[in-house]
Amino acid sequence: MKQKSRLSIGISAGLLAAASVTLFAQSAPAADPAEVVVASYGGSFQDAQTKAFFEPYAKATGVKVTGTTGSGYAKVKAMEEGGNISWDVVSAESSAHANEVKDGLLEPLDYSIIKADGIPAEFRTKYGVGYIKFGMNLAWSKDKFPKGLTPAQFFDPSVKARRAVTLEPEYTLEFALLADGVKPAALYPLDVDRALKVIGRVKDQIVAFKGAADTQALIQQGEVDVAFVPNGRVNNAIKAGANWAYGWDDSVSDTEWWVVMKGAPHVQEAMKFINYAVQPAQQAELTRQIPYGPTNVDALKLLDPAVAKDLPSYPDNAKLGAVLDAKWWNENRDSVKSRWNSYIMQ
Amino acid sequence: MRRNRFIVWQRFFLLTPVLLLLLLAFALPLLNIAPEAFGGHAAERFLRIFASPVYRTVIWTTVRISLEATAITLVVSFPLAWLLSRATGIKGLLLGLLVLVPFLTSVLVRTFAWLAILGQRGLVNATLLKMGLISEPLPLLFSEPAVVLALVHSSIPMMVFALVSVLRRVDGRILLAAHTLGANSLRAWIGILVPLAIRGIQSGVIIIFLFTMASFIAPAFLGNQRQQMLAQVIQSEIETGADWAFAAALGITLAVTATIIVVGFSMIARYLSRWQRPGTLPPSVPQQQAEQVDTALLRRPAAPPKSHLRTPALVRFGARFVQPAYLGAISVFILLPLVVLIPVSFSSADVLIFPPPGYSMRWFEKILGSQEWLAAALTSLRIGAATCVLSLVLAILTVLGFGRHFRFQGAAEALVLSPVTVPSVVFALGAYLTFARVGLVDTETGIIIAHTVLIFPVVYLVASATYSSIDPWLSLAAASLGANPWRIFRTVTFPLLLPGLAVGALLAMLLSFDESVASIFLSNLSVKTLPRKLWEGIRFNTSPESAAVSAMLLGVTCVVVIAGMAVVLGRRKNLPLTLQSAPEPLP
Numbered sequence: 001m002k003q004k005s006r007l008s009i010g011i012s013a014g015l016l017a018a019a020s021v022t023l024f025a026q027s028a029p030a031a032d033p034a035e036v037v038v039a040s041y042g043g044s045f046q047d048a049q050t051k052a053f054f055e056p057y058a059k060a061t062g063v064k065v066t067g068t069t070g071s072g073y074a075k076v077k078a079m080e081e082g083g084n085i086s087w088d089v090v091s092a093e094s095s096a097h098a099n100e101v102k103d104g105l106l107e108p109l110d111y112s113i114i115k116a117d118g119i120p121a122e123f124r125t126k127y128g129v130g131y132i133k134f135g136m137n138l139a140w141s142k143d144k145f146p147k148g149l150t151p152a153q154f155f156d157p158s159v160k161a162r163r164a165v166t167l168e169p170e171y172t173l174e175f176a177l178l179a180d181g182v183k184p185a186a187l188y189p190l191d192v193d194r195a196l197k198v199i200g201r202v203k204d205q206i207v208a209f210k211g212a213a214d215t216q217a218l219i220q221q222g223e224v225d226v227a228f229v230p231n232g233r234v235n236n237a238i239k240a241g242a243n244w245a246y247g248w249d250d251s252v253s254d255t256e257w258w259v260v261m262k263g264a265p266h267v268q269e270a271m272k273f274i275n276y277a278v279q280p281a282q283q284a285e286l287t288r289q290i291p292y293g294p295t296n297v298d299a300l301k302l303l304d305p306a307v308a309k310d311l312p313s314y315p316d317n318a319k320l321g322a323v324l325d326a327k328w329w330n331e332n333r334d335s336v337k338s339r340w341n342s343y344i345m346q
Numbered sequence: 347m348r349r350n351r352f353i354v355w356q357r358f359f360l361l362t363p364v365l366l367l368l369l370l371a372f373a374l375p376l377l378n379i380a381p382e383a384f385g386g387h388a389a390e391r392f393l394r395i396f397a398s399p400v401y402r403t404v405i406w407t408t409v410r411i412s413l414e415a416t417a418i419t420l421v422v423s424f425p426l427a428w429l430l431s432r433a434t435g436i437k438g439l440l441l442g443l444l445v446l447v448p449f450l451t452s453v454l455v456r457t458f459a460w461l462a463i464l465g466q467r468g469l470v471n472a473t474l475l476k477m478g479l480i481s482e483p484l485p486l487l488f489s490e491p492a493v494v495l496a497l498v499h500s501s502i503p504m505m506v507f508a509l510v511s512v513l514r515r516v517d518g519r520i521l522l523a524a525h526t527l528g529a530n531s532l533r534a535w536i537g538i539l540v541p542l543a544i545r546g547i548q549s550g551v552i553i554i555f556l557f558t559m560a561s562f563i564a565p566a567f568l569g570n571q572r573q574q575m576l577a578q579v580i581q582s583e584i585e586t587g588a589d590w591a592f593a594a595a596l597g598i599t600l601a602v603t604a605t606i607i608v609v610g611f612s613m614i615a616r617y618l619s620r621w622q623r624p625g626t627l628p629p630s631v632p633q634q635q636a637e638q639v640d641t642a643l644l645r646r647p648a649a650p651p652k653s654h655l656r657t658p659a660l661v662r663f664g665a666r667f668v669q670p671a672y673l674g675a676i677s678v679f680i681l682l683p684l685v686v687l688i689p690v691s692f693s694s695a696d697v698l699i700f701p702p703p704g705y706s707m708r709w710f711e712k713i714l715g716s717q718e719w720l721a722a723a724l725t726s727l728r729i730g731a732a733t734c735v736l737s738l739v740l741a742i743l744t745v746l747g748f749g750r751h752f753r754f755q756g757a758a759e760a761l762v763l764s765p766v767t768v769p770s771v772v773f774a775l776g777a778y779l780t781f782a783r784v785g786l787v788d789t790e791t792g793i794i795i796a797h798t799v800l801i802f803p804v805v806y807l808v809a810s811a812t813y814s815s816i817d818p819w820l821s822l823a824a825a826s827l828g829a830n831p832w833r834i835f836r837t838v839t840f841p842l843l844l845p846g847l848a849v850g851a852l853l854a855m856l857l858s859f860d861e862s863v864a865s866i867f868l869s870n871l872s873v874k875t876l877p878r879k880l881w882e883g884i885r886f887n888t889s890p891e892s893a894a895v896s897a898m899l900l901g902v903t904c905v906v907v908i909a910g911m912a913v914v915l916g917r918r919k920n921l922p923l924t925l926q927s928a929p930e931p932l933p
Binding site: 345 | 400782
């Protein structure tokens with residue numbers, strides 16, 4: 001019996017040791033190379049960013065670039081409040097950028113590292129660099145609507161179609177008001193009640209309130225017939241074989257910003273990454289991957305002039321739509337967002 | 347006296363690793379949710395949940411969808427469980443496989459398959475369009491029925507397992523007796539089988555309800571914003587590592603809501619099964635009831651012949667086809683999502699279309715040529731192997747530690763099995779919050795620990811069943827021939843345990859390889875397991891690439907199930923042989 005108990009002690013101790021060796025052998029940290037975590041939106045936009053920024057930067061500098069998804073004001077805010085900051089660089093729409101600045105969630109940018117003289121001063125603020133301009137456009141399946149579709153038809157319940165709009169209130173509220181006849185100059189302050197009433201006409205035909213990546217997947221999958229999506233996403237869906245078209249009527253254009261999380265784990269690397277990403281060559285490469293307009297005027301010179309027609313900044317496109325007012329969203333987002341959330345869930 | 351103390355010590359040392367694991371990696375993480383949720387501005391946090399129409403809607407949606415899925419699962423699984431409990435031979439084997447294969451297939455894979463079935467260009471719409479029954483594809487995806495359907499499909503195997511164990515003990519002649527007394531089939535089922543199976547129904551309903559309450563994969567893929575469920579919100583809070591306290595508060599809300607409803611279920615079940623424990627009732631009540639029942643029975647015989655006489659031919663004709671029709675329908679329902687994946691994964695199209703416009707190997711080529719998928723597969727393999735080894739070791743120690751006569755066997759077993767009774771999202775949430783404090787989130791070690799907690803109970807069950815089938819006299823015989831305990835273990839117990847351990851090892855590998863919930867919670871940027879990568883892939887791009895990965899996972903499952911059956915059947919066949927050949931090595 002004595003032997004037996006010694007045996008079991010032996011087995012247990014040995015196995016425990018073996019187990020801990022197996023476990024900790026793997027977690028032994030190697031000397032960490034420099035790294036930077038970039039949060040974006042997934043799908044074809046992130047694929048384009050990976051090809052234009054992440055991969056070449058990693059290749060050129062040896063820094064490990066980890067791309068992740070889920071960028072959004074609410075997430076940035078929650079992460080900062082929870083104190084568990086795992087992101088460094090975040091790609092933010094102008095409304096998210098403005099709100100993140102207001103709430104003090106961002107690290108001031110270090111313009112001794114970030115050099116981009118080709119970018120107009122209005123896009124180089126204390127906390128962010130505006131790096132592309134994109135449009136939110138009405139897009140439709142050519143199988144279902146060979147003659148095209150007007151924004152007014154989008155909100156006409158007698159035009160039966162499976163519709164998709166944005167998950168967030170931004171852009172869709174503007175689109176509804178523009179489609180209802182509000183002039184771009186008179187758009188702000190937004191008449192939220194009126195916008196929700198307009199959307200309410202076709203709400204039962206809206207099958208998805210989704211982020212841009214999901215919406216592109218729905219388009220390619222044939223799950224929706226019409227969608228209100230970023231121009232680059234629908235462009236890439238068409239490139240991938242979707243029989244779709246889109247227009248610039250009542251489009252809403254906006255700027256996308258690079259920002260750095262306050263207290264980010266790799267602040268220095270974040271600045272260096274942003275500097276690389278806003279250089280003309282990289283900006284031009286992104287536009288080749290997905291037709292969003294570069295803010296760096298030197299990048300435009302590197303591009304095929306034909307590409308310019310796909311960009312929201314092209315004068316013929318710009319005059320058909322409106323520009324999102326980040327300042328209004330900065331002041332009103334909290335109340336609009338909570339209304340919107342309960343509205344879309346009912 | 348001395349001997350007893352040795353046995354106690356021996357048990358203690360054998361059981362220490364298991365206790366440590368359960369304490370540190372299971373109990374602690376679960377307990378950790380509460381201080382996280384109630385720390386700081388707790389009132390504000392819970393107010394944010396219960397005062398907001400959005401979260402109230404989410405809670406109500408979660409409960410509603412879970413109740414729907416549980417009720418439907420119970421109704422469709424009950425006949426299958428009954429048939430399985432009566433089946434023998436090849437029919438039993440096939441029915442067992444029908445339940446086992448989907449059970450061992452990743453929930454992620456099973457849910458994803460519904461996209462290819464219910465989509466605008468999916469199987470159902472393509473078939474209906476071709477038959478000319480509809481002119482426009484039906485909107486099937488992104489709706490509550492789609493979510494419920496997928497949840498029911500995932501739940502059937504678990505429900506069947508819960509019911510079968512109870513139904514096996516029912517004496518089949520009781521139905522015959524009911525028939526002779528004039529009850530038709532439906533009446534006999536509802537009046538006799540259902541009450542007799544009430545224990546199985548109770549445990550099945552509770553298991554399924556907890557499973558559906560905690561599901562986030564089905565609503566994320568197949569629902570829209572109106573089908574958002576609590577676990578989905580928790581998962582998205584955790585994915586970005588955002589507001590831990592808020593996620594913990596949501597986790598508490600989920601656990602409390604689920605507990606309240608489960609207690610309700612148990613009360614209903616106790617009420618319905620009160621006749622099974624007449625002793626616990628006040629003495630006067632059963633007498634009254636007995637009288638009522640007696641008179642009711644006395645009055646009954648007059649009625650049944652009528653019902654029998656009405657349309658006997660039609661009833662008999664229908665009855666003959668009810669069983670095959672049901673079996674056919676349920677088999678199609680269970681197997682269809684798995685079968686559909688195979689043609690879709692060979693599709694030449696860029697998107698999920700059924701039937702595929704052409705066939706090619708391009709998606710498999712793409713996967714096998716992709717560094718990311720291969721790395722994910724290797725990660726999953728490494729985690730699976732480590733989980734397998736750890737689970738096996740712990741299971742052996744636990745089985746030996748419990749021994750044959752353990753006074754607290756019941757309580758101890760309940761403790762060991764407790765990880766499988768907690769909703770996986772709640773455990774994953776607790777593990778995330780705890781592991782993050784010690785730097786184990788987003789590491790392989792963290793996932794291995796979580797997988798071991800979740801999977802070792804299953805291995806223990808298999809090992810313990812095998813152990814109890816070993817004749818205890820063999821060890822005594824060996825001891826009387828002078829073998830020391832280590833030698834007895836090495837030459838007698840271990841070889842006899844081996845088939846059970848082999849099946850346990852296969853199960854552990856497979857369950858770890860397919861496990862999605864803990865993998866999705868505990869991995870983020872640097873460690874990506876196969877299910878995690880698949881989860882990301884499906885969310886951003888529903889291409890046949892994901893179908894190909896799913897088909898490969900399904901293939902792995904089938905291979906493992908076949909290997910497991912070979913082990914079990916091979917052992918039975920070889921048993922007489924080993925006994926015969928055993929004397930040979932003797933000089």
